[in-house]
Amino acid sequence: MTPHFGLAEFGFLLRGLQWTVLLTLVAFVGGCTAGLAVALLCTCGHRSVEWITRIYIGIFQGTPLLLQLFVVYYGLALTGLKLDAFVAVAIGFTVNASAFLGEIWRGAIQAVPRGQTEAAMALGLHYSSRMRDIVLPQAIRISLPATIGYLVQLIKGTSLAAIVGFIELARAGQIVSNQTFQPLLVFGVVGAMYFILCWPLSWWGSRMEARLSLASQR
């Protein structure tokens, strides 16, 4: 007798959802930290450093996320580290997020009018104060819609952890679908869960984008 899609199965999906949220948070926090470093290196003014970070970003933007996960997952295994699946995929998503957030923030830093940096230099502020007090606060504001947009991408992207066998929402959906033989219902519910997670963020991001573009028109 095969189980029907009931409360127990729904609870299993909810636990998968928890892992999706946790994975997203870890990758986002880690990606923000490393991404800030990437963005600062990319705008530091040294030609060779900027080139290397550009290549770093280009590699992540020019290859599929799935393959990046495979490389990290199997690559870490080769080093002899006994990591469980969560740590491996979390590292993969963090590195990926650092490249994408780095690119978003590089653009935002460069979008801050040059006069601001020049004025800060004229005031005798050194690099760290110039960045922390003048440039970054403005850059963060400019980059917020794109950053939220990337967060939505990241939530959707974590579904790929299912393919390397980590049980998050999409993998939980596969398992329940195989148990109950009700794939349409199960994947419909899984899709709805992702939608409920992502749609408010998308809406928030696009509203903020509209507000920012209005502000810049004035």
Place this chain on the structure above:
Amino acid sequence: MGYTLDFSVVWHAMPALLWGCVGTLGLALAGMTLAMMIGVAGVAARDSKVAWLRATIIGFVEVVRNTPFLVQIFFLFFALPLVGLKLNPTATAIIALGVNGGAYAIEIIRGGVQSIHKGQIEAGYALGLHKGQVFRFIVLKPALRAIYPSLTGQFIMLTLTSSICSAVSAYELTSVAQRIESDTFRSFEVYFSVTFLYLAISWLLMLGFAVVSHRFFSYPTR
């Protein structure tokens, strides 16, 4: 750890991998063609006067853009047979890529159409151009120029997304890589090399698109 990297398996498998690249490009091309058709039809339907049609298109775009491609392809993989479409995995993958890309194409094309000011069209008529000329010179070319970067970017994204179609074992580069991996157990070497094949594909596409853009969409400066 006594593991030594051995890339010779990749070298031996290169012909199969290159055919996988062809499969990936074919999948992306077919998917993008379908996406463009959905995009154009969707834009027309989204600006129609029928309220429920507009709502359907907006709903479609929001749902597709806020759910993962993996879940979409699984859903289609099981749903299509129910509506009488008994398709092989590759055809299913093309439909999934087309539906996914179509939602993004609707937004991109709509942005391009909206970027043409009404005054431009009126100015065209005032200059004595007839309808076809106004469409060709004032609407179509500037709109194409406006959407070209996002549309080609979307195409590259679609090419990379097609790797997920290996989950329903469509024929493309990643599924070929998975087969080689399960034959040789050289996971890292195979996936590492295949990642660079994807990088080569997307860089070549980018280069090609830039050449086309330079040839057809650069503003005449003379």
